[in-house]
Amino acid sequence: MNCHDAIRLFAKTLRNLEQWLDKAAEHAKVKSFEVDVLAQARLAPDQFGLVGQVQSACDQAKYAAAYLGGKDAPSHPDNEQTIADLKQRIEKCLGFLETVQASDFAAAQDRKVAPPWLGGKWLRGDEYLTHVAVPNFFFHATMAYAILRHNGVDLGKMDYIGSLPTKEG
């Protein structure tokens, strides 16, 4: 899985996440509650709620594409409040991911990646992908799924995985 494959996997999973949000809206309709109650749902009081998990999943994908592709990450302020806002945030993120081409990742392996939270230290590009971007992206995507699942939304593993490029013969 090279950098471009990873970014495409993040984009696929964010599109799956949009479907989970649609399923949340269906669930809310059937159960006659306001879907945006779920935006603040969380699994522990000192953990991000759904809004924060979706924002973080988007940011992990955005920063991975920017750092590894040698681009400036666009600013996406964390001002979402509703499920509809979260879908827009995902779309903004996907729009940026599409601007980064496979060729932009040619030098990714050897880039020095020094996000502010590393306090001046850095990781090689391939290490950032393996040790930070991949586990963190799936952490936040799975937490968003877990929050919805815990609240009764009808999600299953194939909603998480999405389509597979299977072959016959």
Place this chain on the structure above:
Amino acid sequence: MNCHDAIRLFAKTLRNLEQWLDKAAEHAKVKSFEVDVLAQARLAPDQFGLVGQVQSACDQAKYAAAYLGGKDAPSHPDNEQTIADLKQRIEKCLGFLETVQASDFAAAQDRKVAPPWLGGKWLRGDEYLTHVAVPNFFFHATMAYAILRHNGVDLGKMDYIGSLPTKEG
């Protein structure tokens, strides 16, 4: 992230998971409850509990190493009941992962991977890694973390990520 990097990342995360289980045991001691209550904890009644999530994380790592490395996966029966059992399951899985060498993955990209649940269809090795093994492994690892976090175990993001090969200068 090549196949060997991915398997090493899974192994690192499984070792982190052992630490989460140790933190669960500490939490149970402080709160004076039987730690194995957590083994059956779950986020939704129709979802795997902690035991199933840890078994599944181990199996995703084991089968990825076996399918992509061209090895037979050892049988690890799902008979765990306690937190101590889960730690042993992780150790068994790690033992197998260590037997698969970087050179075993030389042909991984082009292997036909046809797990039983694909019902006769198959994925190319690189597709299996990207579309199945990576997202599924982190799904189950994160669900295990989420179940413990939801039950008050003192876990934070660095427990999830573990050590980073940061550099200075």
